[in-house]
Amino acid sequence: MPKLNKSNAASHLTFPGFADMYGNELGDWDVSIQSSLVDMDQAPFYKGGKDDRCQASHVGYVLKGKFGIRKADGLEEIFEAGDAFVIEPGHTPFMFEGGEFIAFTPLAEAREQTAVVMPNILTYAKEQGIELPAEVMAQMGPSATP
Numbered sequence: 001m002p003k004l005n006k007s008n009a010a011s012h013l014t015f016p017g018f019a020d021m022y023g024n025e026l027g028d029w030d031v032s033i034q035s036s037l038v039d040m041d042q043a044p045f046y047k048g049g050k051d052d053r054c055q056a057s058h059v060g061y062v063l064k065g066k067f068g069i070r071k072a073d074g075l076e077e078i079f080e081a082g083d084a085f086v087i088e089p090g091h092t093p094f095m096f097e098g099g100e101f102i103a104f105t106p107l108a109e110a111r112e113q114t115a116v117v118m119p120n121i122l123t124y125a126k127e128q129g130i131e132l133p134a135e136v137m138a139q140m141g142p143s144a145t146p
Contacts, residue, residue: 002026006033013136015121017128019095030110032103036067036095043070043092044124049116051090056109058087065099 002024006012009022018040023032046052053072066080069091076094079085079101089109105113125132 004031004033009033011135014133015125015136016130016132018130025107028107030105030107032105033063033100034103035100036065036097038097039095041092041094043094045117045120046092046113047120049113053090053092054113055089056105056113057089058085058103058105060085060087060101060103063100063102066096067099067101068094068096070094 004022004024004026006022009024011021011023013019013021013023015021018036018038020035020037021032022034023030025031043052046054049055051072062079062081062083062085064081066078068076068078069087070076070093072090085101121136122132124130
């Protein structure tokens with residue numbers, strides 16, 4: 001039976017200074033373990049997508065620390081260690097240093113959001129003087145320039 005843990009992840013993406021992610025595609029799901037290295041509002045990563053928000057739904061569990069989402073109406077919700085969560089499309093995430101969670105996202109939705117987020121991460125990294133690892137650059141395709 002397929003499963004995900006940090007030692008068997010098909011994908012391990014490190015975003016120096018701000019995030020660490022492990023992931024696998026399990027059936028029709030994108031399953032990820034995400035850790036935040038700093039406090040960060042990730043809304044800018046969704047610019048250019050529908051309503052400039054994440055349009056994926058997520059189900060998951062917070063392993064440690066906390067993270068939050070901001071909904072289209074401006075309301076915020078915080079999820080803390082021990083919380084299971086269901087997040088509907090139309091949100092932007094914000095992270096807290098030391099937070100770690102597991103998220104299950106429908107695969108098609110995850111792929112659509114990745115297409116929006118990755119170019120914005122590249123822009124952020126350039127603006128911050130962060131050199132992204134080769135595996136992250138490979139995910140961004142030929143349009144990515146170091």
